[in-house]
Amino acid sequence: MKRFPEPIKWTIGEIEAETAIARELYAQRRPAEGRDVYRIAVAEARHEVRELLDASDDLFDFGNVLQARKTLLDAARYLDAPPISAADLATVSGHGESSMTPKAMAARTAVIGAGLDPDRFPWLFETPQRRPTDGERRAAIDSTASMIAAQRATTVLRNMWAKRQEKAVADILEQNRYTQVKRRRIDSFADLPAGLFCPESMVFGQKSDVPVGLRNGRYLLIECKVSGSAVNSYKRLNHETVNKRDTWEKGFAAQAYTAAVLGGVFRPVNVLAAQERGVYIFWEHDLTPLAAFLDQVG
Template sequence: MAQDAHAAVSAFRWARLGEPLALWKATFRASRREVRAVFRELDLRAPQRIHSRQIAQLYRMQLGDALRYLAAPPISADDLKVLADSTLSGAALRKPSQARSVLRTIQQTLDPFRFQWVITARRPSPAEWKAAIVATASLLTYQRVATIRRNADKDDQERAVKAYLRDVLGLREEAPRKIDTMRDTPPPGSFCGESEVDGRKADIVVSLHDGRLLLIECKVSNSALNSVKRLNNDAAAKAAHWIKAFGVSQVVPAAMLSGVFKTRHLAHAQDQQSLALFWAHRLEDLGAFVNATK
């Protein structure tokens, strides 16, 4: 287990260090354009002139993300809804009271380091203005690139597993489906993509040759701390739910792993949480397991 965990970290490191800067540059340019538009619309050089109707205008212009990143720390959309007591929909923000609430929330959480001139009620210098734009755009870019990476890594892993099941093991790929009972499963020797299994989504559902279901969750982690959430709190929680719903003799909950995972978390998921573990860099182990059910 420790050897595979180390190999997965090495593969993750190689992929990150070899990643081109093109994604970051393109995302930063787009983020900077949005931040500049927010600065122009709100006129942070003269914050006393900002009106609540400008908040609705920003959301019509699809600039809500950039607006939230003026705060310190940046506010998530869900948190802003709670703090401002607004749904952030167009209909809600057309109401002056709702828009004013969003505006007050942003003003109260404004970053005092990036926007010192706002806090001290003065006009910014050109250097301060430019630095605030670059800093805000960088924060927004980091979050967007992290999301793109996370989704891309997971999608790549899912595609690789499906290709292996189909092209190497010869399993038939069926359409995704809703599975509430064992009668709803694909026929033995086949698999399907993301499907709802007793109310919880499984990334890949494999109908094994012996009639059991192999329910695979694809997990990519970029840190040991993140691995607890992805593996022990997410995949293992689904495993317990599926075993309770179908029985331990009917389902095999599993996780396909890439990236950074602590061996103690892996051991706990495997031994205490009834989760079968496979590594994306060793798909032949998955193949051996599937073939052994013939």
């Protein structure tokens, strides 16, 4: 048994076959999972928008509502046409996202109030102003809630898929007699001894989804990647993961393996390029090669 075995390296033909499987599995589960998550998100968002309109007297008293109900700020961003992002709201208002002072809330309220959507809230823009009809109010609530839910559902799905990958990796590690410990900062081999792994932690200044202290004294630093598009996957694998790999190789004097567990949509040539840059590839749909590598290590 080699003391320092390497994980599997794939040929382009093998990568093409594995990416096809990953894409098909993503296509099968995305509609149902997306629909379920969206339904929950839109119900929650509809409640928030209704509360926002109730508290602001159908937006006639919008200037005061966010001061009293700061939790409605996220929903309020979607009242604008187009909705204003949290980052843009911070820039335009002149107050950072974390600031909740009365002055900051007043500035945000002014920015949002100036951008209210006349198509969704026509009663505010007629002369003279009038009360909304029941149909207008219902349509405004539903359309705004849909915008909010679409954004939130995307985030929930991304987090859900990442957690599923991380759990699958953790299960393989535990089956191979590795013990999970609390997250920690890792800057040396003493920080995560052999036989241990932990959840997402800072490793030499970069986040690693699943750092592993291998029994041969090296580290296996695993990135979990799920993508729904080739463009997004290129950014996450060929830029983010490859850059982390370069940092970790320097930090640990080439004594750390960087690996990516992939699920979803990835172009074979991009996967091959990442592998050629030193990133070892595993597939969420078949982690047998990861188990085999751990067995080789001992």
